[in-house]
Amino acid sequence: MVIQMILFVSITTGVAVFLLIFMLFVRRSSTRYQVRNRVQGLQAVDIMQTGKMYQEQRPHRSLRISLLRIWDWIMFIVGNRVKAMTPQALYRALDQRITWAGKQYIWNAGTFFFVMVLCGTGMVVLSLGFIFTDVLPLMQRLMIVLVMFFCGMFLPWFCLSVMITKRRQGINAQLSDMMDLVCVSVQAGLSFDAALTKVGERMKGPMADETNRMLRDVRMGMTRRQSLTAMANRCHVDSVYLFVAAVIQTESLGVSLANMLKIQADNMRDRHRQMIREKAMKLPVKLVFPLAFFIFPTIFIVVLGPLVLTVLTQLKGNF
Numbered sequence: 167m168v169i170q171m172i173l174f175v176s177i178t179t180g181v182a183v184f185l186l187i188f189m190l191f192v193r194r195s196s197t198r199y200q201v202r203n204r205v206q207g208l209q210a211v212d213i214m215q216t217g218k219m220y221q222e223q224r225p226h227r228s229l230r231i232s233l234l235r236i237w238d239w240i241m242f243i244v245g246n247r248v249k250a251m252t253p254q255a256l257y258r259a260l261d262q263r264i265t266w267a268g269k270q271y272i273w274n275a276g277t278f279f280f281v282m283v284l285c286g287t288g289m290v291v292l293s294l295g296f297i298f299t300d301v302l303p304l305m306q307r308l309m310i311v312l313v314m315f316f317c318g319m320f321l322p323w324f325c326l327s328v329m330i331t332k333r334r335q336g337i338n339a340q341l342s343d344m345m346d347l348v349c350v351s352v353q354a355g356l357s358f359d360a361a362l363t364k365v366g367e368r369m370k371g372p373m374a375d376e377t378n379r380m381l382r383d384v385r386m387g388m389t390r391r392q393s394l395t396a397m398a399n400r401c402h403v404d405s406v407y408l409f410v411a412a413v414i415q416t417e418s419l420g421v422s423l424a425n426m427l428k429i430q431a432d433n434m435r436d437r438h439r440q441m442i443r444e445k446a447m448k449l450p451v452k453l454v455f456p457l458a459f460f461i462f463p464t465i466f467i468v469v470l471g472p473l474v475l476t477v478l479t480q481l482k483g484n485f
C-alpha cells in the first residue's frame with residue numbers, strides 16, 4: 167500500500183510539473199501567436215513596473231498586500247498561457263459568464279479554467295484515503311477519482327452561476343428605481359446622457375456600474391446604439407434588453423424620449439411587482455422541503471415518542 171501511494175504521488179507530481187512547464191515555456195511558431203505573446207509580456211512588465219512604483223510610494227505596506235500582488239501577477243501569467251491551450255468554445259463560454267458576473271476586470275477565462283483544474287486536483291488529493299484502500303476494487307477507485315475531479319471542477323462554475331444569479335436579481339431590483347429617476351430627470355429638462363450621469367452618481371449597484379461604463383464608452387467614441395447594446399449583452403437581463411430596444415427604436419423613429427421613458431418606467435414597475443408576486447407564490451412550494459425533512463420528523467418524535475415507549479414497555483413486560 168505504501169508503494170502504491172508513493173507511485174501515485176510521484177506520477178501526479180510528474181504530470182503536474184510537466185503541464186506547468188508545457189504551459190509556461192511552450193511557444194508556437196505563428197506570427198500572430200508571437201505578437202500576442204509580446205503584447206502579454208509588455209503588459210506583464212507594465213504590471214511589474216506599476217507594482218514597483220506602488221512599492222516606492224508606500225514602503226510600509228503589509229505582507230498580505232504583497233502576497234496578493236504576487237498571486238495576481240502569477241495568475242495573470244498562467245492565465246495567459248492557459249488561454250492559448252483552452253478550446254475556443256470553452257474560453258468564450260467562460261469569458262461570457264465572467265462578464266455576466268461583472269468580474270471581467272478582475273478575472274480571466276484562462277485563470278478561471280486554471281482554478282477549476284486546481285479545485286479538481288484538490289478534490290482528488292482529498293480522496294486519497296478512499297483511493298489507497300484495499301477494500302475497494304480498481305474500477306471503483308478510478309470512478310471515485312473521476313467523480314471527485316469533476317465535482318471539484320464544477321465547484322467554481324457553481325459559484326460563478328450563483329454570482330450571476332445574484333447580479334441579475336440586483337439589476338432587476340434596481341432597474342425600476344433607475345428608470346423612475348431617469349424619467350423624472352428627462353422631464354425636468356436634462357438630456358438622456360446627463361440623466362444617466364446623474365443616476366450613476368447617486369445610485370450604487372450593478373446597474374449603476376453598467377450605466378457608468380456605457381457612458382464611458384460613449385465618451386471614448388462609441389455610438390449610443392453600440393454602447394447600449396454592449397450594456398445589454400453584459401447584463402443579460404430581459405428588462406435591460408427591452409429598455410435598450412425601446413431607446414434605440416425611439417432614436418430611429420424620432421419619438422419623444424420623455425414619453426417613452428415614462429412608459430418604460432411604468433412597465434418596469436409592473437414587471438418588478440409581478441416578479442415579487444411570483445416569488446411570493448413560489449414560497450409555499452419551497453416550504454415543503456424544510457417541513458418534510460426538519461419539522462415533521464420532530465413533530466412525529468414528540469407526538470409518537472411516548473406512545474412508542476409505552477408500547478415497548480408493555481411488550482417487554484409481557485414477554
